[in-house]
Amino acid sequence: MRYGVLGPLAVWDAGERPVKVPEAKVRALLANLLAxxxxxxxADRLIEDLWAGNxxxxxxxxxxxxxSQLRRVLGRDQVVREPAGYRLLLTGHEVDAARFQELAERARSHREPAVRRRLFADALALWRGPAYADVAEFLFARGEIARLEELRLTVVEEQAEVRLTLGEHTSLAAELGELVARHPLRERLRMAHMRALYRAGRQGDALQSFQELRSQLSEELGASPGPAISALHEAILRQEPQLAAPAVTSLSCRTNxxxxxxxxxxxxxxxxxVRALLSPGAHTRLVTLTGLGGVGKTRLAIAAARDMAERFADGVWLVELAGLGAAxxxxxxxxxxxxxxxxxxxxATEPDLDDLVGWLCQAVADKHLLILLDNCEHLVEPVAVLAGAVLSAVPAGHLLVTSQEALGIPGEVVRPVPPLALPERTDPEAVARSSAVELFVARAAAAAxxxxxxADNAASVSAICRRLDGIPLALELVASRLRTLSPAELAASLDDRFAPPEVQVRGLPARQRTLRAMLDWSWQLLAVDERTVLRRLAVHAxxxxxxxxxxVCSGPDLAAERVPDLLSRLVDRSLVVREADRFRLLESVAAYCAERLAEAGEEAIVRARFVRCHTELAERESERLRGPDQRRCLExxxxxxxxxRRALDLxxxxxxxxxxxxxxxxxxxxWFLRGRLTEARRSLQTALAADGEAPPAALVTARAWLTGIELRTSSAAAASVPAGGDPxxxxxxxxxxxxxxxxVGTGLTGHGRRRDGVRLVEASLAGARAAGDRWGEAAALVxxxxxxxxxxxxxxxxGAALFQEVGDRWGQLRATRSLALTAEHDGDHARTERLHREGLVVAEELGLWTEVVEALTWLGRTALAGGxxxxxxxxxxxxxxxxxxxxYSRGEVRAEIGLGLAARLRGDRNAARRHLNRALAKSRSSGHAPDADAEVALAELDLVART
Structure with missing residues (x-):
C-alpha cells in the first residue's frame, strides 16, 4: 500500500490503483495512524481523537x-494490535510525506544548484493540496498539518533561494507575490521575493514590500523587521553590487x-x-606543449585549462591517453x-558507429569546448588525425596537447616547456627568487x-637545483632525502653520483640524462622489496x-600483507602518488619502472597476474550490477x-x-548499462578472434552477447539470427x-522481428522461473x-516488485516506465506523472542520460495533457x-517538438514554428531516416499554419 496525506487522504494498492476508504470515522482512524x-x-487516545471527548x-x-472496517480495506496484516496500542504497518516510504522529507534532505545535501532545484521541485510536486485536507477538522490532525505546512514553506523558500542563484529572478518575482500575500510575516520568503523583484528591475516594488512587512509587524506584533531583512533593505537602497544577479555557471558539471x-x-x-594563445581573439585552436618527461607539461596544461574554464560554455575536458597502447x-x-x-x-542511438572519429565530430560540431589530450608522445600519428578532423569539423572546438613531440599539422602552435629557472647567483636573496629553488624548498618543507x-644552506640548495637542471620531477624526488641528509650532504652525494654519466644514460639529451640519472639514484636507494613493488606497479595503465x-605485486617472493607498508614508503619517497583510494606512478617514473620490470624478466608473469586480477574483479562486479550495490559498482x-581495457589488450x-x-x-x-555498445561490440569481436584456448561454453556466451549487441548497433544484424533460432x-x-x-530477444523486437523476439523472451521467462532467478524473471516480465x-x-x-526485491535500480526504472505507459493509456495523469518523476530520479542517480531525457519528455507530454x-x-x-x-540528437528533436506543442497551446505561433522547424532540421542533419518524430513535427507545423 501507498498513502497520500499531502492533500486529501488517499490510498493506492500495489498496482497503483486508488483504494476507497469508506466512512469519515474510518478515514479519520487511518489519518490518525498515519500521523x-x-x-x-x-486505544483510549484513538477514542478521544475520533469522538472529541464524546x-x-x-x-x-x-x-x-x-x-475491522479499515483492515477489510487495507488487509488484516496492515493494522497491527500491540500492547501499546494500534499501529499501521509501514516499512519504508509508503507515505508521501516521508518521501517529501527525503527529497528535501537530498536536495540540501547536494552541491550542484541545478540538481538541488530539481529535487526541491520533485518534493513540492508531491503536494496535491493542503495536508490532511479532508480530516483537518479533527484536533489530532492539526499539529501534523502545521508541521507539514511549515516544512513545505521552508522548502519553497529554499528552492526560491536556489533559483535566484540560477538566474530565475524574473519568474520568481511573479510567482512569489501571491505566496508572500498569504504568509506576510515570513521574512525569509519575503527576502527571496525582494531579491527577485530587485533583480527584475523592480526596485520600487522591493522597497514597498519591506514597508508592508514593517507596518504589519508593528500593527500585529508590536515588533520590527529582523536584522537580515533590514540589511537587505539597506543594500537595495544603496544598490549594492552584490545584489546583482550572479553569473550562472556550472563549472562543476562541465569539467573533469x-x-x-x-x-x-x-x-x-x-x-x-597558453591562455593568451587560446583566447577568443588569438585565432589559435591547437596548442601543443612539448618537453622532456618530468618537466611538468601536464601540470602546466591543467593549470592553464582550469583558468579558462569559464570561456568554454560546453566545458573543459582532460582526456588521459597514457594508458592507450602504441598501436x-x-x-x-x-x-x-x-x-x-x-x-x-x-x-547506440546514432548512425555510423564504425566511424567514431566522424561521429565524435558530428556530436560536438556546434559546441564551444576545450579538450586537453594528455601524454600523446606514443600516439602522435593517430592523435594528429583526430585533431585535424576535430579542428575541421568543430569551429568552436579547441585542443591543448601535451607530448614530447609536436603533432606537425596545420594550425598547430608549439610551445616548449622548459625546466624551472635556476639561481643566477649564490646569495640567499637571488637563490630564493629561483622557481626551481621555490619548488624544492616547498617539497623539502613538506618532507622535513x-x-x-x-644563508647557511642557500649555496647547497642552489647546487642541488643546478645539478638537477631545474627538472620538477627530479627536484620532487630528491627533496624527500632531506629527512636523513643535510642540504650539504645531499648536494655532495649528487655530485658524486652524477659526475661521470653512466653508460645507460649516454646518447640522451643532457637534461634527459639528468632525469634518468636521478631515477637511477632513487632506485638504488630503495630496498629490494620496495623495488619489487615499484616495478610491478608499472603494469597498471x-x-x-x-x-x-x-x-599484482605479491608473489612467492613477496607476501601480499607486506604490500601496504611498502606502498606507504614509496609514497613518502614521492615515487608513488596517492589520490584518494588510488595509487599512481608519474609518467616518467612509470616508463622507467616498465624498463626495470622487463630487465627483471618479470614482464610476462606480472602481466598475467594483472589480467587475472582484473578478470576476477570484472566477474565479481558483474552480478552486483543487478542488485542494490548497482550504483557503486558502476562507479x-x-x-x-x-x-x-589494458587487461583485454594484454x-x-x-x-x-x-x-x-x-x-x-x-x-x-x-557496457550495456553505460551505453558503450561500440566498445562492447569491438571488444567481443577482439576476444573471439584471440589466439589460444577458451572454454566452449564461454565462447558460445560471448557470441550470444555479441549477437544482442549487434542487434542494437547494426541494421543488418537481425539477418544473423535465423527464424526460430536460439543463439x-x-x-x-x-x-x-x-x-x-x-x-537477444529484446534486440530482435527492436528490429521489428516481434514474433521471434517474444518467443525468446517467453523462453527466458520460463527458464528464469525454473532456475529461481528473480532478476531474469523480472526482466522478461517487463x-x-x-x-x-x-x-x-x-x-x-x-516485474517492478521483483526488481525492487533484488534491488536493481535500472530494472526499477524500466518497470516504472512500463507502469507509467499503462497509466497514461488509462488516462490517469497524476499516476503517470508520479511514475515518470520516480524514473527520472533513478536515471539521474545512475547517470543514464538518455533515460533522463526520455523521462523529461514523457513528463512534458503528461503536463501538456493536463493543460x-x-x-x-x-x-x-x-x-x-x-x-x-x-x-543525443533524437532527444533534441523530441524536446524541440514538445516546445513547439507547448508554444502552440500558449498561442505563440511564431515560437511554435521556430521550435518545430528546428526539430525538422535536426532530424535531417542527424543522419536518421525520416521517422515518426519528423512526421509529428510536420503535422504540427501544418496545424499551426491552419490556426
Whole structure:
C-alpha cells in the first residue's frame, strides 16, 4: 500500500490503483495512524481523537468495529494490535510525506544548484493540496498539518533561494507575490521575493514590500523587521553590487579537471601565455606543449585549462591517453574522448558507429569546448588525425596537447616547456627568487617539517637545483632525502653520483640524462622489496587500488600483507602518488619502472597476474550490477575502465583467449548499462578472434552477447539470427542462458522481428522461473508488458516488485516506465506523472542520460495533457539541455517538438514554428531516416499554419 496525506487522504494498492476508504470515522482512524508514522497509538487516545471527548456507548467495541472496517480495506496484516496500542504497518516510504522529507534532505545535501532545484521541485510536486485536507477538522490532525505546512514553506523558500542563484529572478518575482500575500510575516520568503523583484528591475516594488512587512509587524506584533531583512533593505537602497544577479555557471558539471594537490610553482608566465594563445581573439585552436618527461607539461596544461574554464560554455575536458597502447587507432582515441565527454551512453542511438572519429565530430560540431589530450608522445600519428578532423569539423572546438613531440599539422602552435629557472647567483636573496629553488624548498618543507632556506644552506640548495637542471620531477624526488641528509650532504652525494654519466644514460639529451640519472639514484636507494613493488606497479595503465596492488605485486617472493607498508614508503619517497583510494606512478617514473620490470624478466608473469586480477574483479562486479550495490559498482568499474581495457589488450596479445573471453563476458552488461555498445561490440569481436584456448561454453556466451549487441548497433544484424533460432543453445548455466535469451530477444523486437523476439523472451521467462532467478524473471516480465497489452499491467507490476526485491535500480526504472505507459493509456495523469518523476530520479542517480531525457519528455507530454503548457515548456527545456550536452540528437528533436506543442497551446505561433522547424532540421542533419518524430513535427507545423 501507498498513502497520500499531502492533500486529501488517499490510498493506492500495489498496482497503483486508488483504494476507497469508506466512512469519515474510518478515514479519520487511518489519518490518525498515519500521523503517528507507524508508531503505536493507545486505544483510549484513538477514542478521544475520533469522538472529541464524546465517545459513544461501548466505545471500545465501536473502535474495534472501525479497525475491522479499515483492515477489510487495507488487509488484516496492515493494522497491527500491540500492547501499546494500534499501529499501521509501514516499512519504508509508503507515505508521501516521508518521501517529501527525503527529497528535501537530498536536495540540501547536494552541491550542484541545478540538481538541488530539481529535487526541491520533485518534493513540492508531491503536494496535491493542503495536508490532511479532508480530516483537518479533527484536533489530532492539526499539529501534523502545521508541521507539514511549515516544512513545505521552508522548502519553497529554499528552492526560491536556489533559483535566484540560477538566474530565475524574473519568474520568481511573479510567482512569489501571491505566496508572500498569504504568509506576510515570513521574512525569509519575503527576502527571496525582494531579491527577485530587485533583480527584475523592480526596485520600487522591493522597497514597498519591506514597508508592508514593517507596518504589519508593528500593527500585529508590536515588533520590527529582523536584522537580515533590514540589511537587505539597506543594500537595495544603496544598490549594492552584490545584489546583482550572479553569473550562472556550472563549472562543476562541465569539467573533469582534477583539483591540484599542491600549488603550481614558477609557471605563472607560461600559464598566461597558453591562455593568451587560446583566447577568443588569438585565432589559435591547437596548442601543443612539448618537453622532456618530468618537466611538468601536464601540470602546466591543467593549470592553464582550469583558468579558462569559464570561456568554454560546453566545458573543459582532460582526456588521459597514457594508458592507450602504441598501436591505438584514431577511433580508439575518439572512443576515449566520447567516454570522457559523457557522450558514450548515446552512441547506440546514432548512425555510423564504425566511424567514431566522424561521429565524435558530428556530436560536438556546434559546441564551444576545450579538450586537453594528455601524454600523446606514443600516439602522435593517430592523435594528429583526430585533431585535424576535430579542428575541421568543430569551429568552436579547441585542443591543448601535451607530448614530447609536436603533432606537425596545420594550425598547430608549439610551445616548449622548459625546466624551472635556476639561481643566477649564490646569495640567499637571488637563490630564493629561483622557481626551481621555490619548488624544492616547498617539497623539502613538506618532507622535513621545519626546513627553511637560509644563508647557511642557500649555496647547497642552489647546487642541488643546478645539478638537477631545474627538472620538477627530479627536484620532487630528491627533496624527500632531506629527512636523513643535510642540504650539504645531499648536494655532495649528487655530485658524486652524477659526475661521470653512466653508460645507460649516454646518447640522451643532457637534461634527459639528468632525469634518468636521478631515477637511477632513487632506485638504488630503495630496498629490494620496495623495488619489487615499484616495478610491478608499472603494469597498471591508470593507477590502482590497494587490493589490486596486493594482487599484482605479491608473489612467492613477496607476501601480499607486506604490500601496504611498502606502498606507504614509496609514497613518502614521492615515487608513488596517492589520490584518494588510488595509487599512481608519474609518467616518467612509470616508463622507467616498465624498463626495470622487463630487465627483471618479470614482464610476462606480472602481466598475467594483472589480467587475472582484473578478470576476477570484472566477474565479481558483474552480478552486483543487478542488485542494490548497482550504483557503486558502476562507479567502481568506471574508475577501472582504462585498466580493464589494458587487461583485454594484454590477454589478446599474450594468446590468452580464455581470459579475454571471460573478461568480455563479465563486462558486457556494464557496457550495456553505460551505453558503450561500440566498445562492447569491438571488444567481443577482439576476444573471439584471440589466439589460444577458451572454454566452449564461454565462447558460445560471448557470441550470444555479441549477437544482442549487434542487434542494437547494426541494421543488418537481425539477418544473423535465423527464424526460430536460439543463439544461446549450448550454454549449460540455466540462469545465464535465460538472461541471454532475454537480451537477444529484446534486440530482435527492436528490429521489428516481434514474433521471434517474444518467443525468446517467453523462453527466458520460463527458464528464469525454473532456475529461481528473480532478476531474469523480472526482466522478461517487463519486456513482455510492452508486447502483450492484455496482460501488460500485470506483468509490469510483478516485474517492478521483483526488481525492487533484488534491488536493481535500472530494472526499477524500466518497470516504472512500463507502469507509467499503462497509466497514461488509462488516462490517469497524476499516476503517470508520479511514475515518470520516480524514473527520472533513478536515471539521474545512475547517470543514464538518455533515460533522463526520455523521462523529461514523457513528463512534458503528461503536463501538456493536463493543460499545463508552462510546466511542459520547462520540462522540455531541461530535456533539450541534457540532450545537447550529451549529443543525443533524437532527444533534441523530441524536446524541440514538445516546445513547439507547448508554444502552440500558449498561442505563440511564431515560437511554435521556430521550435518545430528546428526539430525538422535536426532530424535531417542527424543522419536518421525520416521517422515518426519528423512526421509529428510536420503535422504540427501544418496545424499551426491552419490556426
Amino acid at each position: 503517528h508514522g507507524g508508531g503505536p497509538v493507545p 465517545p459513544p456507548g461501548g466505545s471500545a467495541n465501536t473502535l474495534q468495529t472501525k479497525v 579537471l582534477p583539483a591540484p594537490l599542491t600549488p603550481l610553482v614558477g609557471r605563472r608566465e607560461a600559464v598566461g601565455e 591505438s587507432t584514431p577511433d580508439d582515441i575518439a572512443e576515449r574522448v566520447i567516454t570522457t565527454l559523457g557522450l558514450c551512453d548515446t552512441a 617539517p621545519g626546513f627553511v632556506l637560509d 591508470d593507477g590502482c587500488t590497494l587490493p589490486s596492488a596486493e594482487a 567502481r568499474l568506471d574508475a577501472e575502465t582504462v585498466n580493464l 590477454a589478446v596479445s599474450g594468446h590468452g583467449a580464455g581470459y579475454a573471453v571471460r573478461l568480455v563476458n563479465a563486462l558486457t552488461w556494464y 544461446t543453445a549450448g550454454i549449460d548455466d540455466p540462469v545465464l542462458r535465460a538472461r541471454l535469451q532475454w537480451f 519486456e513482455l508488458a510492452g508486447q502483450a497489452p492484455e496482460r501488460g499491467e500485470c506483468h509490469a507490476e510483478l 499545463h503548457a508552462g510546466r511542459a515548456a520547462e520540462l522540455y527545456e531541461r530535456a533539450l539541455s541534457v540532450s545537447a550536452e550529451r549529443a
